[in-house]
Amino acid sequence: MEVKLLTEHYHRPEYRKLSGYKLYGGYQVLAKALQMEPKTIIEEVKASGLRGRGGAGFPTGMKWGFLPSNHEPRYLLCNADEGEPGTFKDRLMMEKAPHQLIEGMIISAYAIGSQKSYIYVRGEYFDSIRILREALAEAYKAGLLGKKILGSNFSHDMDVYSGAGAYICGEETGMISSLEGLKGQPKLKPPFPALQGYLKKPTIVNNVETLAAVVPIVRDGAKVYRQNGTEKSPGTKLFSVSGNVVRPGNYEVPLGLPLKELIFGICGGLKPGRKLKAVIPGGSSAPVLTAEEALRAHLDYESLAQMGTMLGSGAVIVIDDSHCMVDLLGVIAHFYHHESCGQCTPCREGTGWIDKILHSILSGQGRLQDIHLLERVSEHMMGKTICALSDAAAMPVLSFVNKFREEFEFYVREGRSKVRGVSHAQM
Amino acid sequence: MPKCKINGKEVDVPQGTTIIEAFKASGQEIAHYCWHPGLSVAGVCRLCMVQIEGQPKLQIACNTEVKEGMVINNNSETVKDTVRWGLDFHLINHPLDCPICDQAGECGLQEQYMQFGKYDPEMAEHKVKKCKVVDLGPTVVLDSERCILCSRCVRFTDEVSKTHELGIFERGDRSEIGTFDGKPLNNKYSLNTVDICPVGALTSKDFRFRQRVWYLKEHNTICTGCSTGCNVKVYYNEEGCWRVKPRYNPDINGYWMCDEGRDIYKFINKxxxxxxxxxxxxxxxxxxxxxxxxxxxxxxxxxxxxxxxxxxxxxxxxxxxxxxxxxxxxxxxxxxxxxxxxxxxxxxxxxxxxxxxxxxxxxxxxxxxxxxxxxxxxxxxxxxxxxxxxxxxxxxxxxxxxxxxxxxxxxxxxxxxxxxxxxxxxxxxxxxxxxxxxxxxxxxxxxxxxxxxxxxxxxxxxxxxxxxxxxxxxxxxxxxxxxxxxxxxxxxxxxxxxxxxxxxxxxxxxxxxxxxxxxxxxxxx
CATH class of the missing domain: 3.40.50.740 (Rossmann fold)
Structure with a gap:
């Protein structure tokens, strides 16, 4: 069942505008928050158990707690560089309810004591950028941004920054580099952004959905927020369902929902005659689940981690039996090869190597040892680099090869796809 | 003064020392390409991996500070395997053109391969093709295929010569060192980039294709080109002197020397x-x-x-x-x-x-x-x-x-x-x-x-x-x-x-x- 905590009014066109947003209680939470102690807000967010919605699932309140307690200027950055293949929830949020994000950001900025924030939007999201800019202008005009917000002592400025098309800029330090005007490459950690981030100042980077979720948490309190979801993964989350389902799209559901219910209930199941083959539960970098695993999976951080995969950004990619897993892995590997920033050797060379091996297999030139080689290359790419792109590239390879080995072996042996009957070259 | 244990040996180091420095101080070997004591830490070659007791993941030694009581090793099978693979990643797209490479004989890839690598190459696919002769400026030539993108040269022009000519262009395995349009690598210290290049990617126009380095002897002396008195080595054989390179002296020249000084071998010759x-x-x-x-x-x-x-x-x-x-x-x-x-x-x-x-x-x-x-x-x-x-x-x-x-x-x-x-x-x-x-x-x-x-x-x-x-x-x-x-x-x-x-x-x-x-x-x- 869907629980529309954030997306309740998304179907209303007027919700995009400040006037419409205010009709449904908009910015009342901000007014409430400005009466609260910043510390209380952080405590509330901590108590809510809100976890980062961008992919890593790190507890938001704890992240905020890492900021040094000095009076250095600090920045809040909203990560709207939504690039994980399969994910399209942030775009919906920015286009349908830009003020919800802005309100969440002002509250968060107030909580952490930041005077300046940026929304770093994926460069291809032209509409999101335009809509956010319009919304910011409205907010400034209404005194919701700028000096002395709503008559309080809190001043805050916000800007929208357009990315330039690199997946790696969704990684928080890559994003910071890009925002600083440098080549979008992740930075070596330590120092972590909470201590030395944007312009070497303390910086918090949160996902769009995370910041928007601060609004209902402050409005209703942590207790109410916790009524949804599980003990360790409280609240609701947007899932972007794509692939072979009847009704793909964004759905807000409580965490812990059985994956089966999302696919077969909410999304209307598969097309008639098709059989579920596999599900990627959290964006292209999350290890794939077989049909059997998918049917018993629950959509929360812990239980997916237990199954060896992850909730990630909540991009559920449903794969039915008409698809060849070798083909799909080829597409994924090509993506990571294209997007590796090239700083760290294992990732720079490994992503290219994997892509080439898969290309060989797909064109009917594969060797049987290539399958094992894919696994070994991937294993040695994991946990060896500055950021997690290398892991993101390696995890799908390991899971695809492991769980669908027979399809890979067939492809190598016969020089053609087990599912489609022909090789890539013959298509 | 934190104490740590490196491969079983007790080591005392000053506060703030990184693990790689502690390895050097204790005279133990550790593989690395991007780290250079005279430059900032890049942490990109991922070769200086070490295992620290109590930490699940391997850490890079160049960006990890020694903490009191750390027990560190780089001789476990896990680390060795990682370094072997790290080298393989460096080599899969390397042209292996040692027979025609000036760096042969003093090449980081050759030496570390003999030390830490020794595996059979497994890549059956075509290597990435890049430009082999890039004229970077009046003194230096780049072979992009040999480059392992350690970024030492880029950091040198950013941090030491502060002339900012070099950058890494493109991304992923298409990355290449290069200069900006109309701004060649042309500064008075440019040849240091050749010294710190661990492979044969950057070669000196003055020295390339002239001698095989294993036929050269070296003599430690000082540069007489100006009153700084940089500590240098002169490389010579029976035909004469061929090149000059700096030697480390923290009180005088650090790790560097100027391009002018590198010409002093010329007036020595018969x-x-x-x-x-x-x-x-x-x-x-x-x-x-x-x-x-x-x-x-x-x-x-x-x-x-x-x-x-x-x-x-x-x-x-x-x-x-x-x-x-x-x-x-x-x-x-x-x-x-x-x-x-x-x-x-x-x-x-x-x-x-x-x-x-x-x-x-x-x-x-x-x-x-x-x-x-x-x-x-x-x-x-x-x-x-x-x-x-x-x-x-x-x-x-x-x-x-x-x-x-x-x-x-x-x-x-x-x-x-x-x-x-x-x-x-x-x-x-x-x-x-x-x-x-x-x-x-x-x-x-x-x-x-x-x-x-x-x-x-x-x-x-x-x-x-x-x-x-x-x-x-x-x-x-x-x-x-x-x-x-x-x-x-x-x-x-x-x-x-x-x-x-x-x-x-x-x-x-x-x-x-x-x-x-x-x-x-x-x-x-």
């Missing part, structure tokens, strides 16, 4: 040198042996001085060692009673210049040493005095301890014109300068030894005294000034290689830091 002792009279030159000419010349000069001290003048440049000045002045001033001693300053206008890093306007290695000696003997005559005396035809005999490195003397021609009023010129120089033989009616030319062939000490701009030792003989009949003095006067024992009695800071030539196999064999890490 073809640029004065070969024989000659005397030219009325356009006829005659070759002499030192033994036959010098005693007679000594006698002649001594008599001339004692007859009329004003008729003989000695001109010194800042190019010689302290011992040579002492020896010459002992004989001529102390024992003969010569008064006319002058300091030839090759470029008075830029003498005090300094570029903020290493290059100094004083293009002599030992101006300080010379001034020191002149002071001790209260010799205070100026160049103006000399000019006046020459114009008044007072000076008959002129002894000039002239340029060793002619490239730093732009005023030789004009000075020779001035000297022409003397009757006899005794010209001591390492290099050949056209027209010296016809300056005066009698010209004696004596080839001198360069810094590479003699023992002696030089005092740099800071007052630091550094000793050089002889490398090999290049010009058979060349003499040091000490030997010249001995030849002039057999009784004179000079101050041959005795330390000067002075309050100056005395620093011995520093041996390069004991680095691991890789850094020690590289020119300068």
């Amino acid at each position: 073809k640029n040198r004065l070969q024989e002792i000659t005397m030219t009279e009325k356009g006829v030159s005659k070759v002499f042996q030192a033994e036959e000419l010098l005693p007679q010349l000594g006698l002649e000069l001594k008599n001339a001085v004692q007859k009329n001290p004003e008729s003989v003048a000695l001109i010194l440049t800042g190019q010689y060692s302290c011992e040579e000045y002492q020896s010459l002045l002992n004989l001529m001033v102390k024992s003969w009673g010569l008064k006319n001693v002058f300091h030839w300053v090759n470029h008075p206008e830029s003498m005090e210049q300094f570029d903020g890093l290493l290059l100094r306007g004083d293009k002599n290695p030992n101006t300080k040493g010379l001034l020191n000696e002149l002071d001790l003997l209260s010799l205070t005559q100026t160049w103006k005095d000399l000019e006046e005396k020459l114009h008044r035809n007072l000076i008959k005999h002129l002894i000039v301890a002239g340029p060793e490195n002619l490239a730093t003397f732009s005023d030789v021609k004009e000075k020779l014109k001035l000297f022409s009023s003397a009757n006899k010129l005794i010209w001591l120089s390492a290099g050949i300068f056209e027209g010296v033989s016809s300056v005066c009616s009698q010209v004696v030319q004596i080839p001198t030894k360069t810094f590479f062939e003699k023992e002696g000490s030089y005092i740099n701009h800071k007052g630091m005294k550094q000793r050089v030792t002889p490398g090999v003989e290049i010009v058979k009949s060349a003499l040091s000034l000490c030997e010249f003095v001995e030849g002039l006067h057999h009784d004179n024992k000079g101050a041959h290689f005795q330390d000067m009695d002075s309050a100056l800071v005395d620093t011995k030539l520093k041996e390069p830091l004991k680095e691991n196999f890789f850094t020690a064999t590289r020119g300068s890490l």
